[in-house]
Amino acid sequence: MAKKLNLETLLLPVFLVLLISSNPYMASASIEEANALLNWKASFANQTQSRLPSWNLLSHKPGTTSPCTWFGIFCNSAGSIIKINITSFGLKGTLQEFSFSSFPNLKYVDLYMNSLFGTIPSQIASLSKLIYLDLSNNHLYGEIPPEIGLLTNLQVLYLDQNQLNGSIPHEIGCLRSLVKLGFSSNNLSGLIPPSFGGLRNLTLLHLYRNQISGLIPKELGNLVSLIDLEFSHNQLSGLIPKELGNLVSLTYLYLFNNSLSGPIPHEIGNLKSLVKLLFNLNNLSGLIPPSFCGLRNLTRLYLYGNQLSGPIPKELGNLISLTYLDLSENQLFGGIPSEFGLLTNLEHLVLSGGRMAVSGLGLCGGNVVVRGGGVVVVLGIQQDEEIQKVQKDNKARFVREGKERRRLWAQRNIPRSSKRGENKEGEGIQDVAETEPEKESTANVGMLPSDIVELLASREKQVCLSDSEDEKTEVKRNPTKKKKKSSYQDSNFGTDEPMS
Ligand SMILES: *[C@@H]1O[C@H](CO)[C@@H](O)[C@H](O)[C@H]1NC(C)=O
Ligand SMILES: *[C@@H]1O[C@H](CO)[C@@H](O)[C@H](O)[C@H]1NC(C)=O
Ligand SMILES: *[C@@H]1O[C@H](CO)[C@@H](O)[C@H](O)[C@H]1NC(C)=O
Ligand SMILES: *[C@@H]1O[C@H](CO)[C@@H](O)[C@H](O)[C@H]1NC(C)=O
Ligand SMILES: *[C@@H]1O[C@H](CO)[C@@H](O)[C@H](O)[C@H]1NC(C)=O
Ligand SMILES: *[C@@H]1O[C@H](CO)[C@@H](O)[C@H](O)[C@H]1NC(C)=O
Ligand SMILES: *[C@@H]1O[C@H](CO)[C@@H](O)[C@H](O)[C@H]1NC(C)=O
Ligand SMILES: *[C@@H]1O[C@H](CO)[C@@H](O)[C@H](O)[C@H]1NC(C)=O
Numbered sequence: 361m362a363k364k365l366n367l368e369t370l371l372l373p374v375f376l377v378l379l380i381s382s383n384p385y386m387a388s389a390s391i392e393e394a395n396a397l398l399n400w401k402a403s404f405a406n407q408t409q410s411r412l413p414s415w416n417l418l419s420h421k422p423g424t425t426s427p428c429t430w431f432g433i434f435c436n437s438a439g440s441i442i443k444i445n446i447t448s449f450g451l452k453g454t455l456q457e458f459s460f461s462s463f464p465n466l467k468y469v470d471l472y473m474n475s476l477f478g479t480i481p482s483q484i485a486s487l488s489k490l491i492y493l494d495l496s497n498n499h500l501y502g503e504i505p506p507e508i509g510l511l512t513n514l515q516v517l518y519l520d521q522n523q524l525n526g527s528i529p530h531e532i533g534c535l536r537s538l539v540k541l542g543f544s545s546n547n548l549s550g551l552i553p554p555s556f557g558g559l560r561n562l563t564l565l566h567l568y569r570n571q572i573s574g575l576i577p578k579e580l581g582n583l584v585s586l587i588d589l590e591f592s593h594n595q596l597s598g599l600i601p602k603e604l605g606n607l608v609s610l611t612y613l614y615l616f617n618n619s620l621s622g623p624i625p626h627e628i629g630n631l632k633s634l635v636k637l638l639f640n641l642n643n644l645s646g647l648i649p650p651s652f653c654g655l656r657n658l659t660r661l662y663l664y665g666n667q668l669s670g671p672i673p674k675e676l677g678n679l680i681s682l683t684y685l686d687l688s689e690n691q692l693f694g695g696i697p698s699e700f701g702l703l704t705n706l707e708h709l710v711l712s713g714g715r716m717a718v719s720g721l722g723l724c725g726g727n728v729v730v731r732g733g734g735v736v737v738v739l740g741i742q743q744d745e746e747i748q749k750v751q752k753d754n755k756a757r758f759v760r761e762g763k764e765r766r767r768l769w770a771q772r773n774i775p776r777s778s779k780r781g782e783n784k785e786g787e788g789i790q791d792v793a794e795t796e797p798e799k800e801s802t803a804n805v806g807m808l809p810s811d812i813v814e815l816l817a818s819r820e821k822q823v824c825l826s827d828s829e830d831e832k833t834e835v836k837r838n839p840t841k842k843k844k845k846s847s848y849q850d851s852n853f854g855t856d857e858p859m860s
Contacts, residue, residue, distance in 0.1 A: 390439045394427040396462035397441075403457035408450060408475075436465060443468035447494075454478035455500075461486045472518070473497040480519075482507040489513060496520040496542060504543075506531045518542040520566060528572075530555045542566040544590065549573065552591075557582040568592040568614065575599075576620075581606045590614040592638065597621065600644075605630045616662065617641040624668075626651040634658050640686065641665040648687070653678040660684045664710065668692060672711070674699045686710040 394417060401415050414431045428435035434443035442465050451474035460483045469487070472494045479502035480495065490511045500522040508517070509531025515538060524546040532541070533555025541562060548570040556565075557579025563586060573595040580589075581603025589610060596618040604613070605627025613634060620642040628637070629651025637655070640662040648668055652661075653675035659682060668690040676685070677699020685703070688710045696711065703709075 390426055390428075390435075392462050393441045396459040397427055397430070397433070400453070400458045404451060404453035408452045411449065411451075434468075440465040442466060443470075445470040446474065447471065448473040450475060452476075455481055455484075460484055463487060465489060467513075468492040470494045471498065476500055479503070480505055480508075480524075484508060485510040487511065491537075492516045494518040495522070498522050500524060502526070504529055504532075504548075508532065509534045511535065513537055515539045515561075519546065521545040523547055525549065527551065528553055528567075532556070533558045535559065536561070538562055539585075540564040543570070545569040547571060551575075552577055552580075552596075554579045556580060559583060561585050563609075564588045566590045567594065570594055572596060576601055576604075576615075578603045580604065583607060584609065586610055587633075588612045591618065592616045594618050599623075600625055600628070600639075602627045604628065607631060609633055611635045614638045615642065619643055621645065623647070624649055624663075628652070629654050632656065635681075636660040638662045639666070643667055645669065648673050648676070648692075650675040652676060655679055657681050659705075662686045663690065664688045666690050671695075672697055676700070677702050679703065680705065682706050684708045688712050 397415060398417065401409055401412055412431055414429070415427075426435075426439060427433050427441060428439055432444060432446040432449075433441055434445070436442050441463055444466065445468065447470055451471065453475075454477055456478055458481075460481070466487050467489050468491060470492065473496070476495065476498040477500065480500055482505040484493075484505065485507035488511070491513050493511070493514060494516065496518040497520065500519070501524060503526035504519065504524055506529035508514075509529060512535060514535050517532075517535065517538060518540070520542040521544065524543070525548065527550025528543065528548055530553035532538075533553050535541075536558060538559050539561050541559070541564065544566040545568070548567070549572065551574040552567065552572060554577040556562075557577060559565075560582060562583050565583070565586060565588070568590045569592070571594065572591070575598040576591065576596055578601040580586075581601060583589075584606060586607045587609050589604075589607070590612065592614045593616075596615070597620065599622040600615065600620055602625035604610075605625060607613075608631060610631045611633050613628075613631065614636070616638045617640070620639075621644065623646030624639065624644055626649040629649055631637075632654055634655050635657050637658060638660065642665070644663070644666040645668065647670040648663065650673045652658075652673070655661075656679065658679050661676075661679065661682060661684070664686040666689070668687070669692065671694035672687060672692055674697035676682075677697055679685075680702060682703050683705050685706060685708070689712075692711070700706075700709070
């Protein structure tokens, strides 16, 4: 046994020499890549180095001299490295010792969730074939090197959750192949570069939780492939550009907790694929656009904490997929449109509460509204008179059935959550956290009697006339609930399968 091992060890250099002489270019390329990785490894903190025992040229195992068999390393058929994938591994080191110019064929770098620190070197631009770069969830700091803009094959660029600062280089707008761009949860400041308008293949743009200020560039209206646009928790100001109404594939539009002002453009009503529209905690004014009536797939509409005024448009009664609707802390007045009775999927309706009372009208017993079971909060707002009349007629029945109703409600399992301001609503890869205002428990809840349902159904026909054709079938439909897939899992880009 010992003799055999010795023999292999002895033969190893011979084997390498043979490789070099038979195909000098490939072998030397492979050796350079291996050495570059070893140098990088040597710069890691000690305890991290020991986690990569396979990264070792002097291994006694036959066939392990090539880096292609090392942990997290993938090569093409010529033996050159095309992918480095070491995620959630606790690597503690920097990118300064990473010799970017030694990896001419590298296409994928996935170092998500390690402990990398220091800056991103501008030499990263020498990875000219790079398609995929994920350095998110590390401790990188300093500025994003503008040279990243030279990596024109990049389709995925995730730098989320680091401590990067400075402004976003406008050169990023040169990355015309980009499909996903995540810079969230850093300390980036300055403006959103208008050059982003050139990223026409972009489906995901996450800039949330930074210090970004200024206007939302109207050029973003060119990003017609966008599905997920999240700018929440920044200092964006000015108007919401009406050009966003061109982004017809948008499913998630999160602009909450900024300083946006002015009216909500009625063009937002064109975004018929929207599932979640979160404009809460801004300074938006004017009316809630009746054009929202076309947003049939919308499950969540948060407009709370703005300066919106006027009546609640009855057209919102067309948003049949709604489960969460929060219009509180605005200057809305008037009653709840009776059309809301059609919102059969509604679980949470918040129309008031907090600092700002709904102006004008007094409390009116705040009861009821939703057919099909749901929790409703109605405080400080007047009931539709017609509904009140029918409800009065039904009072006796309500009392009779009340006990049973309360028993049913008690069985409903409604998620509780922390205070609103602390919710991380729907950001990033997570689905939206379920929220529920604390005053919920004080609200009266109940089922809508059938005659009100009929009344509402007849009124519904007057709403959003152009859309009323498919009303019947739409109302019956129960929207299927889809969990949003993790961006980090979704990394199947290009056709280059590793050949390791
Ligand atoms: C790593 O360990 C060696 C001895 O094993 C020690 O000399 C060196 O200082 C350590 N380096 C770090 C960065 O901890
Ligand atoms: C890296 O590996 C992880 C799991 O090991 C996988 O989820 C991810 O998709 C891989 N990344 C790339 C770019 O292949
Ligand atoms: C970024 O942070 C570093 C410290 O990590 C600081 O020296 C530098 O001034 C900051 N740059 C900007 C633009 O804030
Ligand atoms: C954008 O996507 C389309 C369709 O996938 C593709 O044909 C085109 O090459 C992409 N554009 C760039 C600049 O990568
Ligand atoms: C972010 O930048 C601001 C100045 O722009 C600075 O005051 C703050 O300390 C920075 N935060 C972190 C976590 O680096
Ligand atoms: C609305 O959702 C349904 C079901 O998920 C989907 O088939 C349909 O394409 C969506 N409509 C739009 C306009 O995106
Ligand atoms: C909100 O907008 C109004 C004008 O509509 C303006 O007077 C006010 O200063 C703004 N408040 C904030 C906090 O931006
Ligand atoms: C809004 O964003 C700021 C940072 O821009 C943050 O400090 C604050 O906690 C956020 N407010 C809420 C209610 O989430």
